[in-house]
Amino acid sequence: MDLTVLPKKAVQGIISIPGDKSVSHRSVMLGGIARGVTEIENFLPGQDCLSTVRCMRQLGVSIEQISQTRLKVEGKGCSGLSEPEDILDVGNSGTTIRLISGLLAGQKFFSVLNGDESIRRRPMARVIKPLQEMGARIQGRDANRLAPLAIQGAALKGIHCHTPVASAQVKSAVLLAGLYADGETAVTEPSQSRDHTEKMLKSFGAHIVTEGLTTRIRPGELTGRKVIVPGDISSAAFFLVAGAVIPDARITVKNVGLNPTRTGILDVLEEMGADIALSNVYENSGELIGDITVTGSSLKGIVIGGALIPRMVDEIPVLAVAAAVASGQTIIKDAAELKVKESNRLQAVAGEFARFGVDLQETRDGLIINGGRKFGGAVTESYHDHRIAMACALMGLVASGKTVVRGAECIDISFPSFQTVLESLSGQN
Ligand SMILES: O=C(O)C1=C[C@@H](OP(=O)(O)O)[C@@H](O)[C@H](O)C1
Numbered sequence: 385m386d387l388t389v390l391p392k393k394a395v396q397g398i399i400s401i402p403g404d405k406s407v408s409h410r411s412v413m414l415g416g417i418a419r420g421v422t423e424i425e426n427f428l429p430g431q432d433c434l435s436t437v438r439c440m441r442q443l444g445v446s447i448e449q450i451s452q453t454r455l456k457v458e459g460k461g462c463s464g465l466s467e468p469e470d471i472l473d474v475g476n477s478g479t480t481i482r483l484i485s486g487l488l489a490g491q492k493f494f495s496v497l498n499g500d501e502s503i504r505r506r507p508m509a510r511v512i513k514p515l516q517e518m519g520a521r522i523q524g525r526d527a528n529r530l531a532p533l534a535i536q537g538a539a540l541k542g543i544h545c546h547t548p549v550a551s552a553q554v555k556s557a558v559l560l561a562g563l564y565a566d567g568e569t570a571v572t573e574p575s576q577s578r579d580h581t582e583k584m585l586k587s588f589g590a591h592i593v594t595e596g597l598t599t600r601i602r603p604g605e606l607t608g609r610k611v612i613v614p615g616d617i618s619s620a621a622f623f624l625v626a627g628a629v630i631p632d633a634r635i636t637v638k639n640v641g642l643n644p645t646r647t648g649i650l651d652v653l654e655e656m657g658a659d660i661a662l663s664n665v666y667e668n669s670g671e672l673i674g675d676i677t678v679t680g681s682s683l684k685g686i687v688i689g690g691a692l693i694p695r696m697v698d699e700i701p702v703l704a705v706a707a708a709v710a711s712g713q714t715i716i717k718d719a720a721e722l723k724v725k726e727s728n729r730l731q732a733v734a735g736e737f738a739r740f741g742v743d744l745q746e747t748r749d750g751l752i753i754n755g756g757r758k759f760g761g762a763v764t765e766s767y768h769d770h771r772i773a774m775a776c777a778l779m780g781l782v783a784s785g786k787t788v789v790r791g792a793e794c795i796d797i798s799f800p801s802f803q804t805v806l807e808s809l810s811g812q813n
């Protein structure tokens with residue numbers, strides 16, 4: 385599918401974005417292994433989360449889809465999952481394959497996980513190794529580096545795992561396996577990655593504590609509960625950047641998850657000079673939620689790296705749009721993880737933004753973007769990567785002339801209503 389975008393000036397709007405992808409995945413997984421019913425509101429009906437629903441159903445969990453965004457999960461209890469008759473297909477979802485591996489490692493049955501071409505390229509040793517150390521019998525293609533993964537459930541023992549990269553997916557896989565292990569399991573990460581798993585496990589009654597960068601969990605049953613999924617800040621980011629870079633823009637995004645492990649994009653935009661205000665902030669099950677209003681202003685380039693990167697790891701492509709418009713140079717470093725996402729996002733941004741005439745270059749672990757030049761519309765490729773497709777669409781909003789994003793159907797992975805929300809913004813062409 386081609387998505388055509390025309391530039392817009394003075395965009396205005398009060399918008400809602402869909403539920404958080406990370407929280408949606410976890411609500412279905414934890415609901416499935418909890419005792420009792422878990423009702424989920426504002427679930428993200430994106431393809432990735434639907435992959436998790438499909439896999440959990442194959443594992444014997446009954447999940448009723450009351451509406452697109454409301455689910456009722458009949459929990460099976462920690463030991464209640466059953467052997468799937470067929471391969472579990474995670475589609476394009478890294479979160480599904482890595483988190484479910486943790487769940488499956490401690491089961492009493494055999495299972496195989498596979499996904500699309502992109503999933504079969506993404507690194508899996510990072511979850512296979514710690515799970516093997518816990519006693520899991522798990523194997524992957526290419527000397528245990530790649531999917532498909534074959535898992536023969538086994539008795540697990542608790543370990544203390546020091547993750548080499550700040551990855552919430554690796555941390556979560558080990559913590560979920562820890563629910564089935566003998567004794568305590570601990571994970572220490574090099575810097576803080578998103579902590580939705582820890583927060584949700586706690587609200588489901590798990591024995592879990594976090595101190596600094598270390599989280600410890602002991603086995604025990606979970607209890608189902610109601611989960612209200614906050615709006616996804618990673619989806620909001622596209623409109624926050626639009627609001628920040630378009631002169632005379634004013635955009636309010638309602639009910640956005642403001643978990644501090646996810647708000648790096650707000651810190652960075654503010655440092656670049658954006659005018660951002662939060663309102664109606666409240667807490668639900670340990671997750672902060674609120675409205676974000678952004679008003680257009682002149683941005684300047686900055687240097688971004690270190691502990692900030694995991695707090696905005698999925699927002700780097702859209703941040704590159706802000707950097708392209710900002711005056712001066714933006715340097716993004718310590719972001720090598722972007723090379724192993726749905727696509728090599730550093731290469732994809734460098735290649736596609738150059739088509740608009742943006743002056744940028746890919747580095748070993750990031751991007752250097754010389755902003756503030758004029759750029760025109762372009763015909764771009766998505767690399768079958770939802771975040772690249774949406775970042776290119778946003779470039780189309782600020783470039784002069786027409787932009788076409790090829791292969792834009794992948795946007796359904798995380799933000800099925802993206803085009804509708806984009807078109808709902810009023811503004812001048
Ligand atoms: O745990 C999660 O829900 C996610 C963690 C991040 O991946 P890594 O853990 O690989 O950094 C992020 O990029 C992904 O979109 C979702």
Ligand SMILES: C=C(OP(=O)(O)O)C(=O)O
Binds near residue numbers: 432477478725726771
């Ligand atoms: C990297 C992403 O997701 P996942 O790892 O779950 O495929 C993403 O949504 O940007």
